Amino acid sequence: MFVLKPWHRAILVGAFAVIAMSVLAWISGTDPAINFLRRDKRAEWIVFPAAVDAHAHWFASLDATFRREFTLVDRPATAHLSIYAMRRAEVKINGTPVPFPPNRNWKRIGTADVGGQLQVGTNVIEVRVFNYNGPPAVWLSLSTDQLSLLSDKSWEVSFAGSSCRPAALAAAMKKPGPGNSIAGGEDTFDAAKNTWLLWIVVIALASVITFIWSRSFNNSTAPWLEKTLLLIIASLWLLYLKYINYIQERRVLPSPNEGWEMYQPPLYYLIAAASLSACNLSINDSSSVLVLRLFNAFLGIAQFVFVFLSLRLLFPARAAFIGLLLAAFLPMHLYLAQYVTNEMLAAALATATLYLCLRLLKSDTPRMSQCAWLGFALGAGMLAKATNVLLLPVIVVALAGKLVHRRTPIAGSLRNLGVLLATCLAVCGWHYARIWLRFGTPLLGNWDVISGFTWWQDPGYHTAVDYIRFGRSLVHPLFSGFAGFADGIYSTLWGDGLCGGASSLTLAWNQQPMVAGYLWALIPAVLVLTGTVVAIIQFIRKPSSESFLLLGFGAVLVLGMIFMTLKVPSYAQAKAFYGLSGLTPLCFFGVLGWETLTRERRSLRFILGILI
Known part of the structure; x- marks a missing residue:
C-alpha cells in the first residue's frame, strides 16, 4: 500500500467498498435466514x-x-x-x-x-x-x-x-398512527421554538467560554492547561441487571441460554458484581444503581481521556480539544452512562486499545512490552463485548504494514505480533472456547435460535430503501429507527432516540431541549462527514498505518452494524451506541473536518466553536 501510486490506492479503496457492499448484498439476497426483501422492479413486495x-x-x-x-x-x-x-x-x-x-x-x-x-x-x-x-x-x-x-x-x-x-x-416508511404508544412524540422545530430562550442563554455562555478558550491557547499551550481542561470536563461529566445478580448469587458464569443477556462476554458483569459485593449491596437494593452509574461515569471519563490522548498523537493541542469536547459531550456518551450496560466498559477498553496501538505505531523501536499491553487491552475489550473482535484484524494489518514499511527483521516482526496475539488469546480465549465447545460457535447472541430465545421485532424485515432513506430523525426523532438505518443511527447518536429501551414515549430527560438538539447536531454531523471524506483522500494521497487503523476500524464497525441489522431486522437494532467503541475514529473525523473547514478562517472557527 505504501509503495503504490495514489491512483492505485484509490482503485483499491473503491474496490474494497464495492466488494464489501457486494458481499452484504449477496448474503442478504441469498441467505434464507436473513429477512431481506430483495427488490425486483417487475412488482412490489x-x-x-x-x-x-x-x-x-x-x-x-x-x-x-x-x-x-x-x-x-x-x-x-x-x-x-x-x-x-x-x-x-x-x-x-x-x-x-x-x-x-x-x-x-x-x-x-x-x-x-x-x-x-x-x-x-x-x-x-x-x-x-x-x-x-x-x-x-x-x-x-x-x-x-x-x-x-x-x-x-x-x-x-x-x-x-x-x-x-x-x-x-413493504418498502413504505413505517409511522406510528394516532393512539399508538410511540405516536405523538415532540417535533424538533416545535421544540426549538419552545426552548429558544434556553438556546440563547447556552449560546451566550458558549461565546464566553470560546473567547476565553481562544485567548488561552493564543497565550499558552502548556501541559498544565491541557490537564486543567481535562479535569474541568471530567468534573462536569460526573454531574443488564440479571447477569450481575446471577454472578453475585452463584459465583459462576452463566451459559448463553440461561438469560436474555447471558450471551454477553462476562468482564463488565464480573466487575459490576464485585463492586456491589464490596459495597455489601445486591442488584435488588436501590443504591446499587448509583454504584453502577458511578462506575459508568468513571468509564466515560476514562474513555474521553484516552480519546484526547490519541488525538494528541495526531493533532496539535487546539485541534485535539475539539475532539475532546465532541467525545465528552456527545449525547450518546452522556445518556448511555446512566444505564446499566456493558457498552461503556467495552468502549473504554476499545478506546484504550486504539491509544496503545497508535503509540506503538508512532514508536520508532516497538518493544515487546508494548505489544503485550496492547494484546492485554484488546483481549479485555473482547472479554467485555464481542463487537471488539472487529478490532483484531485491523490492528494486526496496521502493525504488519508498519513493520514491513520500516523493513523490520522478519523474526522481530513475528515475535511482536505473536506476543500480541498470545496475550490477547490468554485474556479472552477461554470465554470464546467455552461457548464454542458447548454451542458449536464462538459468537452467540440472543437472536440465535440455539440460545433458546425465539423472538422478532418490527418491522421484521428490511428492504434496500431502508438503507438509503433519511430525514425522519430531523423532524420526529423518537423511534425514528422505524424509518430506516440512517435515521436509527442519527437518533441514537445525538440523543436518546429509543427512550432508554422502553416501548413507549417514556423519557428520563427533559424532552424538548433534547429533541431540539437534533437540529443543532447537524453541525457536528457535517464536521464528521467532511472529516471522513478528507481522511479517505489523505489516505489515498499519503497513506499511513495510523490513518489505516482509524479508517479501517470505522469501516468494519459500520459494515458490522449494517450486517447485524440485516441479521436482526428490528427497529431497535440500528443503535449508534453499538458502535461506541469507534468513538476515537468519530472524533478523529470530527477534528479533521474542523481543521479543513476552519483553516485560515478565524471567524468561522469562533462561530463553530460556539455552536459545538
Missing part, C-alpha cells in the same frame, strides 16, 4: 398494513391471505406466474391450488404455468403466506397475452382471518 408495534414478538406461525380479482375477455393461450413469499406460500386461482416445484429457499423465485386455471370473465387469485419470525410478505407477477398482474397496493389482504384491508408496500 406487499404486506398487511399492521400498526407499528415497539414490543417484541415470540416466534409463532402467522399467516396472511393476499387476494386480487381481475377480468379476462378471452381465455389466454399462455399464463406465467412468478412468486416470492416470505416464507411459505399456498396459491389458489379460482379456488384451485397451484402446484410449484419444491423450494427450500424462499428467496428463490417460484414459477408455474397457470393458463389452464384461468377462465373468461372474473378470476380470483389468492396467496396465503406463512411466516414464523416476521410479517408474511409476498411478491407476485402474473403475465398473460392480455394483461400483466403485479403485486401492489391494489391487492386486498387479511391477517390471521381478519377482515380484508388494502395491502401496504
Whole structure:
C-alpha cells in the first residue's frame, strides 16, 4: 500500500467498498435466514398494513391471505406466474391450488404455468403466506397475452382471518398512527421554538467560554492547561441487571441460554458484581444503581481521556480539544452512562486499545512490552463485548504494514505480533472456547435460535430503501429507527432516540431541549462527514498505518452494524451506541473536518466553536 501510486490506492479503496457492499448484498439476497426483501422492479413486495408495534414478538406461525380479482375477455393461450413469499406460500386461482416445484429457499423465485386455471370473465387469485419470525410478505407477477398482474397496493389482504384491508408496500416508511404508544412524540422545530430562550442563554455562555478558550491557547499551550481542561470536563461529566445478580448469587458464569443477556462476554458483569459485593449491596437494593452509574461515569471519563490522548498523537493541542469536547459531550456518551450496560466498559477498553496501538505505531523501536499491553487491552475489550473482535484484524494489518514499511527483521516482526496475539488469546480465549465447545460457535447472541430465545421485532424485515432513506430523525426523532438505518443511527447518536429501551414515549430527560438538539447536531454531523471524506483522500494521497487503523476500524464497525441489522431486522437494532467503541475514529473525523473547514478562517472557527 505504501509503495503504490495514489491512483492505485484509490482503485483499491473503491474496490474494497464495492466488494464489501457486494458481499452484504449477496448474503442478504441469498441467505434464507436473513429477512431481506430483495427488490425486483417487475412488482412490489406487499404486506398487511399492521400498526407499528415497539414490543417484541415470540416466534409463532402467522399467516396472511393476499387476494386480487381481475377480468379476462378471452381465455389466454399462455399464463406465467412468478412468486416470492416470505416464507411459505399456498396459491389458489379460482379456488384451485397451484402446484410449484419444491423450494427450500424462499428467496428463490417460484414459477408455474397457470393458463389452464384461468377462465373468461372474473378470476380470483389468492396467496396465503406463512411466516414464523416476521410479517408474511409476498411478491407476485402474473403475465398473460392480455394483461400483466403485479403485486401492489391494489391487492386486498387479511391477517390471521381478519377482515380484508388494502395491502401496504413493504418498502413504505413505517409511522406510528394516532393512539399508538410511540405516536405523538415532540417535533424538533416545535421544540426549538419552545426552548429558544434556553438556546440563547447556552449560546451566550458558549461565546464566553470560546473567547476565553481562544485567548488561552493564543497565550499558552502548556501541559498544565491541557490537564486543567481535562479535569474541568471530567468534573462536569460526573454531574443488564440479571447477569450481575446471577454472578453475585452463584459465583459462576452463566451459559448463553440461561438469560436474555447471558450471551454477553462476562468482564463488565464480573466487575459490576464485585463492586456491589464490596459495597455489601445486591442488584435488588436501590443504591446499587448509583454504584453502577458511578462506575459508568468513571468509564466515560476514562474513555474521553484516552480519546484526547490519541488525538494528541495526531493533532496539535487546539485541534485535539475539539475532539475532546465532541467525545465528552456527545449525547450518546452522556445518556448511555446512566444505564446499566456493558457498552461503556467495552468502549473504554476499545478506546484504550486504539491509544496503545497508535503509540506503538508512532514508536520508532516497538518493544515487546508494548505489544503485550496492547494484546492485554484488546483481549479485555473482547472479554467485555464481542463487537471488539472487529478490532483484531485491523490492528494486526496496521502493525504488519508498519513493520514491513520500516523493513523490520522478519523474526522481530513475528515475535511482536505473536506476543500480541498470545496475550490477547490468554485474556479472552477461554470465554470464546467455552461457548464454542458447548454451542458449536464462538459468537452467540440472543437472536440465535440455539440460545433458546425465539423472538422478532418490527418491522421484521428490511428492504434496500431502508438503507438509503433519511430525514425522519430531523423532524420526529423518537423511534425514528422505524424509518430506516440512517435515521436509527442519527437518533441514537445525538440523543436518546429509543427512550432508554422502553416501548413507549417514556423519557428520563427533559424532552424538548433534547429533541431540539437534533437540529443543532447537524453541525457536528457535517464536521464528521467532511472529516471522513478528507481522511479517505489523505489516505489515498499519503497513506499511513495510523490513518489505516482509524479508517479501517470505522469501516468494519459500520459494515458490522449494517450486517447485524440485516441479521436482526428490528427497529431497535440500528443503535449508534453499538458502535461506541469507534468513538476515537468519530472524533478523529470530527477534528479533521474542523481543521479543513476552519483553516485560515478565524471567524468561522469562533462561530463553530460556539455552536459545538
